[in-house]
Amino acid sequence: MSKVIKNGTIVTADRTWKADVLIRHGKIEAIGPDLHGDHEYDATGCYVMPGGIDPHTHLEMPFMGTYSADDFESGTRAALAGGTTMVVDFCLPSPNQSLLEALQMWDNKTSKAACDYSFHMAITWWGKQVFDEMQTVVDKGITSFKHFMAYKGSLMVNDDEMLASFQRCAELGALPLVHAENGDVVAALSQKLLAEGNNGPEAHAYSRPPEVEGEATNRAIMIADMAGVPLYVVHTSCEQSHEAIRRARQKGMRVYGEPLIQHLVLDESEYFDKDWDHAARRVMSPPFRNKTHQDSLWAGLQAGSLQTVATDHCAFTTDQKRYGVGDFTKIPNGTGGLEDRLPVLWTAGVNTGRLTPNEFVAVTSTNIAKILNMYPQKGAILEGADADVIVWDPKKKKTIAAKSQQSVIDYNVFEGYEVTGLPRYVFTRGELAVNDGKVEAKPGHGQFVGREPKGAV
Amino acid sequence: MSKVIKNGTIVTADRTWKADVLIRHGKIEAIGPDLHGDHEYDATGCYVMPGGIDPHTHLEMPFMGTYSADDFESGTRAALAGGTTMVVDFCLPSPNQSLLEALQMWDNKTSKAACDYSFHMAITWWGKQVFDEMQTVVDKGITSFKHFMAYKGSLMVNDDEMLASFQRCAELGALPLVHAENGDVVAALSQKLLAEGNNGPEAHAYSRPPEVEGEATNRAIMIADMAGVPLYVVHTSCEQSHEAIRRARQKGMRVYGEPLIQHLVLDESEYFDKDWDHAARRVMSPPFRNKTHQDSLWAGLQAGSLQTVATDHCAFTTDQKRYGVGDFTKIPNGTGGLEDRLPVLWTAGVNTGRLTPNEFVAVTSTNIAKILNMYPQKGAILEGADADVIVWDPKKKKTIAAKSQQSVIDYNVFEGYEVTGLPRYVFTRGELAVNDGKVEAKPGHGQFVGREPKGAV
Amino acid sequence: MSKVIKNGTIVTADRTWKADVLIRHGKIEAIGPDLHGDHEYDATGCYVMPGGIDPHTHLEMPFMGTYSADDFESGTRAALAGGTTMVVDFCLPSPNQSLLEALQMWDNKTSKAACDYSFHMAITWWGKQVFDEMQTVVDKGITSFKHFMAYKGSLMVNDDEMLASFQRCAELGALPLVHAENGDVVAALSQKLLAEGNNGPEAHAYSRPPEVEGEATNRAIMIADMAGVPLYVVHTSCEQSHEAIRRARQKGMRVYGEPLIQHLVLDESEYFDKDWDHAARRVMSPPFRNKTHQDSLWAGLQAGSLQTVATDHCAFTTDQKRYGVGDFTKIPNGTGGLEDRLPVLWTAGVNTGRLTPNEFVAVTSTNIAKILNMYPQKGAILEGADADVIVWDPKKKKTIAAKSQQSVIDYNVFEGYEVTGLPRYVFTRGELAVNDGKVEAKPGHGQFVGREPKGAV
Amino acid sequence: MSKVIKNGTIVTADRTWKADVLIRHGKIEAIGPDLHGDHEYDATGCYVMPGGIDPHTHLEMPFMGTYSADDFESGTRAALAGGTTMVVDFCLPSPNQSLLEALQMWDNKTSKAACDYSFHMAITWWGKQVFDEMQTVVDKGITSFKHFMAYKGSLMVNDDEMLASFQRCAELGALPLVHAENGDVVAALSQKLLAEGNNGPEAHAYSRPPEVEGEATNRAIMIADMAGVPLYVVHTSCEQSHEAIRRARQKGMRVYGEPLIQHLVLDESEYFDKDWDHAARRVMSPPFRNKTHQDSLWAGLQAGSLQTVATDHCAFTTDQKRYGVGDFTKIPNGTGGLEDRLPVLWTAGVNTGRLTPNEFVAVTSTNIAKILNMYPQKGAILEGADADVIVWDPKKKKTIAAKSQQSVIDYNVFEGYEVTGLPRYVFTRGELAVNDGKVEAKPGHGQFVGREPKGAV
């Protein structure tokens, strides 16, 4: 059974042209004029683009005896609804837990995934076992390792552990990732704020200023430099961090920065809302920043000094957020965004002239596929590539609202944001997941995507 | 009649894969496994890449009643010999000359071109006629306009003229280019040096230090900013100029920088050679710089803050260079490089690990095609693209020597440089121009490539 | 007859200590505990500081057949009222006018000066006569030369003229100054704005954005570098200009930047006032900038990358400003500030913790005296120094208002600004000019201060 | 008994003038023309300057059961011989040792000091006792606290300890100092080098590249920012560290950087000397760097982004250095320099035109006195200041040689360096310590100099 997307304008990271796309067996089989198939989908007036890839999600993430609210079923449905056809989630071993055992646990969560997925493995502790198992993890197609420089006492690793792990990554051809905030300083500032009676959500922002993120980014870069390994900095939210990345790149280093869609369009004033719930729902790390930082992030995407846009989707219900009433450090960190990333970025980025449509594809899909070494299986409109394709209607509008979203949580940090630019059709490995705007995700359709070590860059 | 390149590994700006390439009627007709055609070319052990594009040449350029020594025949033969399948030359109207008349003169030179070519139009004076004719020039497919900030008294334009021209470019969707050196300062320093008795080739370098280039680059960027137009800075040779470009890009501006292969590997010590001829043969503007500047340029290519590598090929014989004996300001400015750009960049860039093969393709071909808005007709290995293709043997070695070069001049600034990485076959619009290393350029085969205004970026 | 300032705390650029100050014959004769004299002035609770020096004023400046409204009488009275005991004014030769003749004209204006003064000589044209007369000007004690990069068609000099003049300064041991804005671009943007119907005062700001100033600063620095001479950039108003200065200083260059008190505390929103008069009264070049630029200037004063604070006092009445109704380019450029510089800087700088009192003295007085090579005759509390001394009451408050000011104009750009910190007494060469807050300036008391070439730095 | 320095030219940080200096009771009693006293010292042709202050020495520092070779007797004699009249040494408590007990131990070493001295207290561990004792230490006049970010397992403190200590400094008005190198990374690189068989002195340099220092500097600055306290970075040796300092200062932060005279003139090639002894004698941390870093440090002194020049004098004999044969990590870290700092800086800084004589005084004496809050008791030529005065003969020459030095060690890292500019006379609190070039230091003359908290800056 074949499908053809007809009359659209294909937009990839490197060019724009009019052609039809023929899909069969989950792959793009042909691209060209006047193609025909069993089912035809009209893309008149639309862009045909590689499906979005979200390199940073936390679906069904364990948290204080419960889990983040969106699991692989609702999370991937939200993703598909917004044009994202693949997610890369984080496997988080407990202290002293085997990486392989953790991986099994995470794999168990994915049975209802509606789109493809991969994993980053977190290095949350260090020892000979971890060192050894990293090889097996790479052999299983997981070639990126996450390091937390914050969350002291739980996920955080020290500089010596990070250097050891980065050196191991270098040997294995794997890519280290960092959550860059100085955990010691965050912990101390948090205690100070609590001691002074600042226990509300706004104190979350006070406890992790941009300097604290910039410092950690700078430190991780130095450690990567010593280890001789590239580096991917997740959720780059501020000029300080971006500056450290730029400085490294201007030495010739291969360092990548990932702004989140939230940091690009939302700002710190959200934390000063008088409604505790409103503010707490926006609590994530790093916190939202001011307009100066937003300008820096946009300029980075334009200049190429920042390469990708992600969500860090880690959704907690208002009830879950309320664990932190009276103590901001107990508010679960995270917001949603999977459904909104592409429409919001198109609206705030392409419609304003900041980004070309090709750059939009690059930062939401192609660059991610390249950096994570799964291009052109993913991130491409090419014959032979996986048929993760979106038909994007640049005129289609909606106002973002929790009541109409796919995520299971009861709010949306973009509530009320008007977007222009939405998917008409979304294909995940050839299966229709959004049909003329209607979500038809198929739980269980998604498959694991293994990745080779030693990416070109 | 069809041709197939077999058993090679295709390398483009964005990926690397094994496939055959079928060429017919000057186009790439198919890419895939196990293709066959009338003629088959073995690419075992080789990379199959888009032919190089040199965005910056001066063939048969008028100079003091004579011409630069390589014309479109020898120049394009040299280009093809080294894997470059297209050149973009500069049309230079005389003061008060009609742009269209000048274009006719330049077009007349191209009848023996062996590879495709295009033009940049220089704005060497300003007036209503120029303003009006720019539209016609764009209509003829020449959508980039060069501005000289140096060569006071001949080619140089002032800031008000440059702003007016940039504003006109903005209206037309054309791209302004600049030769960025402060002409007033160069002229004054030159006179001072001559007055002090410094008349040798080394004084050429003293007369145009990096600061003078950096200043002009910074000024051109400001003017482009005021006009609301992108900017392409030719022959970016130093950290000062690169810094200005980086700073602009970090505001979100679309500014491009073009290092020359000469500036990447040769340094200012050449001007201190005791042999006047040796030094004078290296006289070009900007002059060679020191190692610090080389490092900056390489880092720029790695970081993406510089985008292309060119030659500014403008070859003068030693006899012509000797016009400047006793007065360095009379030494004709220019060196060769068309044949050497790709092998030298591969050797110094890819073999050292600085650049990936994909990045090599980007900076020698694809980025240029994109910036000059002729991608993917040029700069791509795609079905339907022009069959400008090189089969690159990464093991093939030679020592660069004037005696074996295609250029008609009697020396080579890279004399003695050992390269590893050379073309086995070169196709120009499907015609074989290098056959197992032997040059078989066909004078007259080359065609003009028109370009649309309003490139995506 | 001797005077003693008793019970105060002396604050100089380098230290703070309690001592009395004995003044006789216009000089500081002694500093120490328990001094006595014919007249004693109580400085209890006050700081005793070197009088302010304003390095940048335009008193009775010729303009379209009339003159700026404050002359040396009212201007120096305003200065003294605010604690400034010396002004450095600009002598502006007409095109082709002899520098010496112009100097005579300027000297004629000073007969009623109530405080000491010196001149900068402007280089408004270039030729052998100017070259020669510069020596005489230096011999007369005027060792700083101003260059306008804007005001095309009147005061502006081109790059070649500027380089020649800077080289001449280098020979003479004189200091070049620049008004740094790209005059070509300002003129073109102004014409464009007028042609588009933007003729109000807000268009003045649009016509000279920060980029235009930053560019010119960068260019002047390069030219100073080529000439081997230090450089003083007047009215540095923006991050772009400051960045260029910082970059130069980090090469080891001796480049100085002078923020104006206006740019430190007022911003561009003033130009959007609906009252034409309100906006026009604020028209000066460079125009007021936004908060980001203000932050940059304050940081520069803190870091030492900017060295002085001036006023560019050039006062025009509202009637004079109205020459520009219907054409913003005809609004005379300039605002007042002489009386307000010290109280406003103390309030916004010292009271906020940005600057120490010692730094306040440095940027308003001592650094200026050093850079202009008249330290420690001026700018110091030292035995033998001129008795230009202020007794500063850090508790004294007022609200700035045109109705109570010394300047003859009918408005004040700081109207309504509340200051805390005002002079109790002001001495100009030993003469009391402010007595317990009451202005008792003596017209004609002021004398010319000659300065030596070849300042230490 | 009075002394008068006659016929000299006084050079201070802020001015240069001709005057005699009258000394009595250890103080400067008068400055002026034609002074007379019991003893007169001719300063014809000489500069009369504040004695040097070395803010960074380690005399008789405990090391592996022995001590650094120069104690307070030989160390201060060397200091005086070279024009340095005060040293600030580091009190280094052992783990869990009381700060007060350690201070007593250090105080015991000083009985034979020939010039004045003060202490910095090191925070080598953290706890309530340290927190409490810091108040007492400040009360005793020691208002600066040193933190080691390197020397893991011995002196190093972690980020949380450093933040706590910096916050305590903020409360006490004390100044934190840092030795900025990432100790985790140094330890790991050292182990790796040893494991690979690199055990010679050159591996010392490999184990602590500039990036490792720049990172730690950047981190310390962030922590100081969070604590709201100024910061003094000892032995700033590289562009990376300097860049971090500049960046902080351009935010308005009060951060100071201290190049060592060694890093200004010696480079890393010393470590590649084939003679193990030669290389090992140069082992210090940070190690010598290359010319690019030297240029950066000089520019910093010129621009004011770096403020002081020190020695980190910590002298070990060749025998002591040989503890590290076969294991570079066991080579005691440190070099001499106390006698050589002023002559070498004058030669390489003033005689080359990089620094003015006033700047020389600033960076060797006055800035240090100000930052450490003992100005103008020290660092000044003012009536009432301590008579720490040098009569500097700018024509006097010598070649530095171990055989003629005051230090007790058997070599000198500046061996063979020719200096022009040496003391003719040196006075320490009025006592003659160098008499016409002959050293007459008086052991026991030196006194402790207490310093107040809450310095102006």
Ligand SMILES: [Zn+2]
């Ligand atoms: Zn995170």
Ligand SMILES: [Zn+2]
């Ligand atoms: Zn995350």
Ligand SMILES: [Zn+2]
């Ligand atoms: Zn050129």
Ligand SMILES: [Zn+2]
């Ligand atoms: Zn050219």
Ligand SMILES: [Zn+2]
């Ligand atoms: Zn001006």
Ligand SMILES: [Zn+2]
């Ligand atoms: Zn002015």
Ligand SMILES: [Zn+2]
């Ligand atoms: Zn140290």
Ligand SMILES: [Zn+2]
């Ligand atoms: Zn030390």
